[in-house]
Amino acid sequence: MRKILLLLLLVVSPLKAEIYNINQLDLKKHQGKVVYLDFWASWCKPCQKSFPWMNNLMAKYPAENFTVITVNLDAESEAMHQFLGKVKADFDIYHDPSGQIAEQFKIEGMPTSYLIDASGKVVKKHIGFYTKHVDKYEREIEELL
């Protein structure tokens, strides 16, 4: 019964996010696009605040030039699924439970995001998410488009 309910919930929910394993993350595949790479976790409050804005980015900029890719750093995938049941995500999510990519990117705080230009070079790094700086973040993206 529980499984059927869960399945029903999955079908009915407007969730557009695809969840992949972190090993499937290949940033080279997105070369030619500006990429907003965001590291988040379900327990991190500012991360939650950034979700509607990132959804907005996906709608605002053309998909052939821009994409949002996020990496979830929850140790338990259940916490991530619970979070995504409550918060809408219109972008792809890569689950990194052991933090192997976070280690590579030397994440200093949660959330941390990187703005990567079309050539694959990291141009900007933001530690934390501040709604008051949203305009600045968007200007940085538009400069690269």
Add this chain to the structure above:
Amino acid sequence: MKVKYQWLILCALLTASGCSSLGVKPWERETLAREDMLMDADALDLAFDEHIYFSKEASSGGQGFAGGGCGCN
């Protein structure tokens, strides 16, 4: 004598390396981020503690962390 020094240096190095992995990484703060992990989770308890610090040590504040204690932002 020389061997003794070598051992001493080796021990010192081993001891020093013990501090290389202190603390949790920003993405490992899940448990710390829980509300009940806050030092000011219980208001009454906090008030008692504050009173003791204030009257005995002439200090106050510095108990809470903004943002749920997860070190976010």
